[in-house]
Amino acid sequence: MIKVSVTMRLTHTKNLFFLLCLFGSLISLTKSQWTFPDDFKFGVATSAYQIEGGWDADGKGVSTWDRLTHNTPEMIQDKSNGDIACDSYHKWERDVEMVKETGVDYYRFSLSWTRIFPQGYINLVNQPGVDYYNNLINKLIENGIEPVITLYHWDLPQMFSPLGSWTSPVMVDLFGNYARKAFQLFGDRVKTWITFNEPKIVCQDFHDFLGNVTSPYPKGTIEYLCTHNLLKAHAEAYHIYDKEFRPTQNGRISITLNFEWAEPASQKPEDIEAAEQRRQFEFGLYANPIINFDYPQIVKDRIAERSKKEGYPNSRLPQFTLAEKLKLKGTYDFLGLNHYSTWYVEAVPDQPIGTPSYPADMGTERFQDLAWEESGAEWNKVVPWGLRHILQWIKKTYRNPVVLITECGYPDRSGTVEDEPRINFFKKYLNATLQAIYEDGANVQAFMAWSLMDNFEWQQGYQIKFGLYSVDFNDPDRPRTAKKSVAYLRNVVETRSID
């Protein structure tokens, strides 16, 4: 009897389980019916050096990327450069038309510092450069598109290289002055400002690209000096906006950080810890001083400990004074997020004390699953749940800030207009965004696709193509052609749903 009733109960439970599953899948069927909230906005993004060309047109000054690509072309895989790129310096009207065709709300682009201030310093203004951005901004607004401006997307005035570029504290005021001028010139019409695009890339990956190849600073210090000054420069620009411009211009300002999701390779406590350590080194290093207070504890502890063993009198990670911490805290009106892919992270024994380096400070190892769908760049595997995990983690770690996804996109190598894989990519990452909004309560308010068109992809030159539009780089006229993904995106914006 007892046995029977147990079996019955089991069958009951099974039935109940089955019903729950059925109900669950009904719910998940309706999931694809989710629509983006009314105040959710879509956008497309580019950056100055990657599209503008006109590298010395009408009085533009030399940037670190002009110098790098001209002097050491071998640092670019196809030895190309952005001298002409998409020629957006001349074809900006067509660019606006294209943004209009995608139907999106925002166009995110960056200012070329040396197009406006050829020598970096603000005493000398290049009027044709100012006119260029005024024309672009006005045309966008005429077409109902909101400009989103990044002040610094990697092309520093070459003039600042001998000063040590971001490794020098003089950059804080130089950037502040530049930002103030930009707010004065364009802030009557531009309501969303981003100080820096991806400090991690600026300071960790591109330290040789700071235009500063002969920097006297050894690795393992240069990255943290750069981070330190860059964060202070961000706070400087934020407060200039806040005090001098916000009262009349009423916009918002923040920073854009890149985040490749770090998923524990297993459920072993050491891997869970390793993944969190990696997130703190890769993202918390920049986000924590701005949102919470100071660098993350684990980052401070590890760098201090290793520095001491290496014989340094102080940590290679500079310390903020209390006044600096207070000045940095809260300098975000939203959080700009660039996201591309995901990695598994596992705990490994720390590297022995030797040559200082950021990777050694960070520890841990990362790898990707070979089964994950590939794209035209080996690092860019399609892992939509990684975006959802990021949004959950940001919500939990930083008290659910407003997040604007300022970049997300899919590269191929062919540049074909029949770009179904890109459409599938957007569908999946937009779905992850919807899940984060509706199931996790994340405060995501925008999704901007990288990129409006194929462009100069930094070290990879023109080999990988992220565009919604293809560009014929062999034709001096640089004609643009819509890929299939344009129609898809327009449909998402119109129907506010991903199907």
Ligand code: PNW
């Ligand atoms: C972005 N990662 O950087 C840049 O902001 C764009 O200028 C660039 O064109 C775009 O990616 C595509 O490469 C990235 O860690 C930063 O995988 C980090 C990663 C990828 C891209």
